[in-house]
Amino acid sequence: MADPHPAVDAAGTPAAPLALDGIRVLDFTQMMLGPYATQVLGDLGADVIKVERPRDGEWERGLTFGGRLVDGDSPAFLAMNRNKRSVAIDLKAPGARDALLRVGATCDVVVENFRPGVLDRLGLGYDDFRAVRPDIVYCSGSGWGQRTPSAARNRPGQDLLIQAASGLAYNAGTATDPPVAAGTSICDATGALTLVNGILAALLARARHGIGQRVEVDLFHSTIAIMCQEISAMVNLDLEVSRSAAGVAQPWLDAPFGIYRTADGFLALSMGDLSLVAEVVDADLAGLHPWTDRDEVKRRLDRRTPQRTTDQWLDVLLGAGLWAAPVRTMREAVDELRADGSPLVVTTEHPNGEEIELIGCPITLSATPWRQRRRPPAVGEHTREVLGAVLNPEELAALDAAGALS
The missing domain is CATH 3.40.50.10540 (Crotonobetainyl-coa:carnitine coa-transferase; domain 1)
Known part of the structure; x- marks a missing residue:
């Protein structure tokens, strides 16, 4: 019972085989x-x-x-x-x-x-x-x-x-x-x-x-x-889930991991050395601990990031080697795929x-x-x-x- 519609190219020549041809x-x-x-x-x-x-x-x-x-x-x-x-x-x-x-x-x-x-x-x-x-x-x-x-x-x-x-x-x-x-x-x-x-x-x-x-x-x-990594931390370090009060994006991770409002939208700031974040964003962060002070770090960054646009912050953060990206809608993401x-x-x-x-x-x-x-x-x-x-x-x-x- 062969597939009655084998693929052909524009000239009618059978196309190259696919990985699961015959299955x-x-x-x-x-x-x-x-x-x-x-x-x-x-x-x-x-x-x-x-x-x-x-x-x-x-x-x-x-x-x-x-x-x-x-x-x-x-x-x-x-x-x-x-x-x-x-x-x-x-x-x-x-x-x-x-x-x-x-x-x-x-x-x-x-x-x-x-x-x-x-x-x-x-x-x-x-x-x-x-x-x-x-x-x-x-x-x-x-x-x-x-x-x-x-x-x-x-x-x-x-x-x-x-x-x-x-x-x-x-x-x-x-x-x-x-x-x-x-x-x-x-x-x-x-x-x-x-x-x-x-x-x-x-x-x-x-x-x-x-x-x-x-x-x-x-x-x-x-x-x-x-969720293997989170469960590994829970069972092997005997930690309980503790969501951040300020909105650090995952319960188990240090600041600055999270979403931040900018002057014209939002950006995501992923895992990064807090001393480097302090150097390029806010020097007052330098004395804080990324885990024990994570809520305070997040709140200070939340007050700072609306002072520039998303693109301006991306220039600063990416230029410093930090992991950051704009927060976009699905439509914006698909429009970019189409344009590319x-x-x-x-x-x-x-x-x-x-x-x-x-x-x-x-x-x-x-x-x-x-x-x-x-x-x-x-x-x-x-x-x-x-x-x-x-x-x-x-x-x-x-x-x-x-x-x-x-």
Whole structure:
């Protein structure tokens, strides 16, 4: 069941191979954890077959941003589902399980992020796919893990909830603030990229050792893992979280680490020798200790930085070898990428044919660079193309008659 749309250049010559050419992925995922991971695999060349509900498709197609959709599709769905083919099928319909197992027999990887046990009960678990493809790589993503106590395993695994339960949200803000959530779905994104790493490691193990296996990744443990340095400090130095009263940006770090208002905006000042900061910003800081006096350092800098513009301060700070940057909006950052001709901002089509902009793959490979081969699919756009490669016409017609297909 080869991908029927190989990439060609303008002259019709087949394009250079991609890193994951020849790898096929059966994708049962939804929301961000799974779809972002499988999009990365698709960007790198895998043939990703996305399984969705008939008619409405994946749940995230309907997620509004600012109360709006992009011509009927969520901007979140469009952002994470290029380079995929869509099969719309009712998993509970007669014949659906057999059809999907037959597709699975042609696949290298199966990815799902239902709650633990859901696909097993539908006969689409690891053992079911391993029976038709012994070296299958079967990856399960979840909120809390497959083997955590049942009470935790069945909690909803959503990004904000993981930020809250992991301690991540409690690390942001000042001492008198409530816990502060990140401005993006950081736990989902971390889990997704961890999922990619697990799948690639399992594919390498299969190539080297001839074995398939199950891969498990969850949001909670992935988020705990990215806080490894803070947790190391907590457990090995017996420190408790102590957010700065003045707003030093992380609980464990010395001043001047933080965000500062300027005459025309804000700037970020990262880790730096306080004596050097005193030399170029305020000589009175020289007698203060960067940790025990961190709140006083922050407050003095807060009084000083509004006296110059952001650009003026950047000239001073960067010129002295300190780490600083302007605080910008997302629009300003993307406008700069566009102006620089960055390959990270890509243009493609909405399923309705209208042009849309998306963020591309952030991985640069010199010999096998990622490529945008497919726009995000319409619900069930490739159902008959994919299933017709493993079912005969009578079997496909029977599924259709049973109302299983979109």
